[in-house]
Amino acid sequence: MAKLTIKLIQHSPIIHFQHEQGGATLRATEIKHYLTQYIKDIDKYYKEGFGKEIDRQISPGNGIYRISIEPSTIIERIIPKRLVGKDVSEYKYEGFGEFKDNPVTTHDQIMQHSQYFGDIKEMLTYQDPVVVTFFSFDLNILTKVYYALPFIFALENFGTRANKGFGSFFIREQPVIDWDNSKINGKIDLNINSVLTGTHKDFYFFKTNSNRSEPYKSIFYFYNALKGGINEDLNKKNPQPNKYLKSLLWKYFNQTKTPSKIWEKRLIKKHLYDDIDKDPLNGNYKFLRVLLGFTPEYTFHKKPHIRMDKAYHYVDSKGKDREDEGFFDINNDTIFYVKNPKIERSVSPITFKPIKINGGYKVFIILKPEYYTEKLDNQEFDIRNEKFNIQDHKDDKKVTWKVTMPTIPDFDLSGFIKWAFSEINKDTSNYFIRDIKVMEMDGKEV
Structure with missing residues (x-):
């Protein structure tokens, strides 16, 4: 049996679904999942007929191979979940692997990772290198694995929330x-x-400092700026514009003075405001956020003084001028629940991949518009052509409010991204994104 061995460097912690197990490491099934697709598409990354050329040189076998990943020493467990209390030393991590029942004081430095990781329980960092070996009697398949590997580890991350930069290896x-x-060229x-240049995908990058949480902080606000917007200003009586940013996705479709695309967030706020008797916007609603990844739930937390979209000017069904009503x-x-009979969840067409460099991190932004295409019963369909139900209850029988919304069939991801990145580069005032400069691969700002 022949074997092929690679050594990997970990550039960002992985969110492992079995984080509490001592031997939790990269999953062979996840690597194999990617290999299946990349080997199938090997011509895309080299040249037309490359796969057949390998077949001519090395006769195909049964295509069976096995992956073994050496047990990796976990050198760090990061638990970013924030604990509520005046003094964190009074609290304990409960049920988190080796930290079970240990006082927080012995690991309190990890509390600085805060909200950028949401409700993640644990992230793992391994001792370099992570060693992966591929075994097979079929030299044809091992040769194709050999050629596919650099593209997999350049374009993909591993574990949960991989597209947000976690689980980056190379x-x-x-x-x-x-x-x-002798037959390997x-x-x-x-x-x-x-390697990324050879994928023929659109990709960009920005750099951060060496602070360990900085790439995730930047990705967190960067992605929010693109999709839902940023609203971190807690002083609602005297809001600070440098901590608020309207969604760039919304702004992209509404660059004129009068908005031409009314998005789902506006309609939901209209419902929360209890203005349901009249539709002054004539139903011109579009489900925009799905264009950057479909999630089945949107939560609006209890909060006073929520900002409305002032750009919409109309008199609502209560006779109030909505433009003057800011909150x-x-x-x-x-x-609110979002449903489509064909789709439970879709991956964002944008992947962030942090790579350690001297003095910090280089965060690659990789566009994957192919993620708009899904399969159901062997039939392909494009998410951009779908309609989605937004409703106030998960159980259809208990729904009291529901609206069906289309999205944008001809949405051009590349065109939007170039415009949005240019806007981010020009923003020198927003507290959260003013230091981010997005670059083309030639080193020029977008």
Whole structure:
């Protein structure tokens, strides 16, 4: 049996679904899942007929191979879940692997990772390198694995929330093979910049400092700026514009003085305001946020003085001029559910991949518009052509408010991204994104 061994460097902690287990490491099934697709599409990354050329040189076998990942020493467990209390030393992590029942004081430095990780329970960092070995009697499939590996580790992350930058690995050195390699044409490329260039995908990057939480902080606000907007200003009586940013996705479709696309967030706020008797906007609503990834729930937390979209000017069904009414109150936590019979969840077409560099991190932003295409019963469909139900209850029988909304069939991800990145680069005032400069691969600002 022949084998192929690679050594990986971990560039960002992985969110592992079995984080509490001592031997939790990269999952072989996840690597194999990607390999299946990348081997199928190997011509995309090299040249037309590349896969058949391998078949001519090395006769195909049964295509069966096995992956073994050496047990990795976990050198750090990061638990970013914030604990409520005046003194964190009074609290304990409960049920978090080796930290069970240990006082927080012995690990209190990790509390600085705060909200950028949401409700994640634990992230793992391994001792480099992580060693992965592929075994097979079929040299044809091992050769294809050899050529596919640099593209998998350049374009993909691993574990939960992978598209947000967690679980970033890359190949540290040339793979080791124990069979006659005379038919392998040269060494694989270990420069992630040139590997990404060879994918023919649109990609960009920005840099951060070496603070360990900085890439995730930047990704958190960067993605929010693109999709839902930023609203971190807690002083609602005297709001600070440098901590508020309207969704760039919304602004992209509403660059004229009079909005031409009314998005789902506006309609939901209109319902929360209890203005349901009249539709002054004539039903011109579009489900926009799904264009950057579909999630089945949107939660509006109990909060006074919620900002309305002042750009919409009309007299509502209560006779009030909505443009002058800048805020309203949400009296209870309210969840809205989004449903489509074909889709439970879709991956964002934007992947962030942090790579450690001297003095900090280089965060690659990779566009994957192919994620708009889904399959159901072997039939392909495009999410952008779908309609979605937004409703006030998960159980259809208990729904009291529901609206059906289309999205944008001809949405051009690349065009939007170039415009949005230019807007981010021009923003020198927003507290959360003013230091981010998005670059083309030639080093020029977008």
